[in-house]
Amino acid sequence: MPLPRWLARFNHHVTNHILGPLAYRISGWGVVVHAGRKTRREYRTPVFVFRHGDRFAIALTYGRDSQWVRNVIWADGCRLETEGQTFHLSHPRPFHDENRLTVPAFHRRILGLFGVSDFLELTVVEQSAEVTS
DSSP states (O other): OOOOHHHHHHIIIIIHHHHHHHHTTSTTEEEEEEEOTTTOOEEEEEEEEEEETTEEEEEOTTOTTOHHHHHHHHHTEEEEEETTEEEEEEEEEEEEOTTOTTSOHHHHHHHHHTTOOEEEEEEEEEEESSOOO
């Protein structure tokens, strides 16, 4: 069960502004840069992210119906800033992993406490050397 929507709204207006500037530098965190479906405005969403070769799995802490997830699926991709690098990603595929085997043991426990078991997998199309933000 994803985290409650009221917490998502709070994080969107408060926590994301604090974590956003730091998230792309911390291992296990990243910032998804995506465009709004209607406005085409650029949005930046901090996320838990896990790399597996040429793919990334992003924990869907607020579920599959979050606006950013819908935007990324609609656009067939996004940019991801993580660990000081920018990746262009495509082919988004939501999946359910009840045991959270996609993530390292430490994160598995944390996500398990919050009942997070949905993820979005994306494939790396291009990698840039450094984040410019």
